Ligand SMILES: O=c1[nH]c(=O)c2nc[nH]c2[nH]1
């Protein structure tokens with residue numbers, strides 16, 4: 338909870354539309370004690386804000402905290418990581434030449450099972466929350482583990498630290514794919530454990546101001562069909578969101594076909610998306626990570642159900658899963674956001690995911706068969722588009738588009754102050770600001786500066802971060 342009314346002054350940049358950033362220069366934004374934006378005044382310097390806007394609101398000047406963006410700095414909406422595995426953080430960068438299925442067995446399940454040690458879980462979760470906040474992630478959709486106390490601890494730590502989060506207790510009960518020491522005893526036991534975690538989070542944050550539970554079947558291959566069906570029913574009963582993985586890797590897709598023939602699911606075909614749909618898991622509140630190899634029919638089904646996609650380009654490249662054709666999804670009206678997918682992805686930074694999304698979209702152009710009449714150039718994603726995915730797209734993916742993702746009256750102040758290095762006449766960076774690899778000479782337009790940030794920026798540029806008006810990170 339923010340304690341004071343706040344006045345933010347300077348340049349604000351946010352997404353106006355998928356391919357358009359809006360630059361609000363010399364603007365004043367007021368944020369009340371609840372962390373809500375109460376006014377956005379353009380062409381409003383500090384004097385005018387203090388003399389005219391604050392009195393209208395009944396805010397006493399001396400009681401207002403003022404934060405000014407300096408030269409080379411701008412406010413930007415906080416990033417939303419729509420897919421990240423908190424317990425896998427210690428493995429970031431450790432994946433060798435593995436691909437999804439042997440990566441899970443070799444690296445991932447052993448680490449996740451070890452986090453039932455709550456001291457270890459606390460250490461890992463404290464660090465991943467700190468790290469993601471320091472990269473400007475104000476909201477994350479976390480997969481935890483199957484362990485209820487450790488999952489609840491992740492929720493407690495996010496709440497205490499002030500990071501907005503969706504927390505999912507991982508469900509997996511299929512004996513042929515889940516390790517004996519890391520699986521639910523039955524579908525019923527899995528649902529009961531999920532209910533326990535939901536109850537904990539409801540007690541922690543009854544109005545879901547910051548933290549909300551999310552129903553989390555790991556993915557079809559580690560689930561029995563009864564588990565998927567029961568989780569679908571739980572989602573319908575509770576109206577909670579759902580997160581899972583879909584169509585990440587070709588071997589995974591083949592496995593789904595053998596585990597879930599239409600005789601098991603009652604579906605019309607053996608498509609992967611069809612399995613989730615048959616279980617009631619494809620809804621407008623569902624976050625599907627990856628969706629790399631969707632058939633045209635599956636993409637149409639996902640679009641019809643209004644399910645959302647978390648695009649994880651870093652992970653898809655690292656694990657050799659493939660290159661998602663995001664433009665195809667966007668063209669169908671499927672809402673997309675970005676996921677770091679730590680530790681399939683090696684970086685906890687959404688800015689890095691945005692950069693990877695640009696690069697992967699170029700690889701999509703180089704790859705594949707030329708199809709007559711198809712304009713492959715359209716597959717390229719622009720800087721503006723990936724920043725939309727990182728903020729407003731992500732907000733819609735996790736169902737928070739009415740609360741975060743842009744600067745407007747009534748929205749909540751989830752934001753980051755970005756600072757770029759300003760190079761002075763002597764060739765040195767002005768002042769004590771560390772702009773990292775982003776050097777601005779002063780002749781660049783603001784769109785060019787933002788592009789420099791997207792291609793060369795990192796956490797050295799993330800100067801301050803707020804969630805719901807509360808300062809949750811300040812770079813030393
Ligand atoms: O990227 C991924 N990370 C995981 O932990 C996982 N589990 C199933 N499928 C997965 N994909």
Ligand SMILES: [Zn+2]
Pocket residue numbers: 420422582626678681
């Ligand atoms: Zn994942």
